[in-house]
């Protein structure tokens with residue numbers, strides 16, 4: 001028996017970063033937006049004694065760790081432990097479309113997908129609240145991959161409030177060669193703030209909050225207003241570590257994108273387009289520009305991790 005779950009990637013339409021806290025984290029005002037570009041995770045019952053076995057396909061499969069650090073494997077074990085079950089015997093096959101270490105929470109998405117897939121495979125019927133708790137334990141971005149849509153994340157990003165939205169927006173994602181480490185980008189953000197003389201601790205940097213203009217644009221389904229409100233406090237740090245991303249942002253904007261920003265900690269760049277045809281044109285121009293490895297047109301918001309096949 002096997003269960004396949006489809007799970008979205010995220011783009012942060014706003015990523016407000018507060019100062020460095022004593023526990024090493026930053027307070028965030030994080031507006032997550034789920035896009036149709038996503039992974040699929042298939043959980044298949046294994047023979048007794050085989051443990052957790054991982055497989056991965058897709059252009060970036062070689063960059064995905066197939067050991068105990070994989071968030072899908074950690075999710076399967078965490079769910080089993082929560083139900084008092086022994087080491088599970090399960091095969092997890094990841095069909096990877098989300099860029100790896102690209103600032104689109106691909107690993108977190110696979111963790112969320114594995115929770116949902118194993119829950120269905122093992123017939124556990126875990127309440128949503130418990131799945132959300134387990135997701136938060138796995139990582140700050142995992143709860144959003146369960147919920148999908150558009151949500152405001154506070155704290156480290158794990159306290160989620162679904163936001164009212166209307167309509168569909170068309171996006172283009174330009175995938176860079178190689179990833180950026182999320183902790184390294186946060187460290188660079190702190191370093192740039194120190195250098196600018198503004199200070200980097202949570203007593204010096206104001207606590208970030210969601211931008212009312214952005215929330216209104218989302219509620220109204222107004223792509224032009226959303227494009228104008230896109231904001232990412234990590235963007236200067238990502239550009240400092242990877243200056244060539246400025247060329248990618250420029251190429252997409254010159255090709256007619258309404259707005260552009262680095263996705264999360266980067267290096268993937270995200271572009272908002274007027275409609276589906278404009279998104280295809282921006283993606284084609286980006287691929288031709290040589291400023292990125294590839295580019296994908298997609299749309300959102302879409303729902304969170306959900307079972308698509310049970311066989």
Ligand code: ATP
Pocket residue numbers: 063064065069070071072094099100101102103104105106107108110111141179180182264265266
């Ligand atoms: P985020 O935006 O949440 O910080 P990201 O999108 O930048 O993350 P991921 O694709 O989630 O980055 O990968 C970050 C690291 O996580 C990878 O370099 C890899 O070592 C590890 N990882 C663990 N599990 C997975 C997985 N299932 N898929 C991809 N990477 C994984």
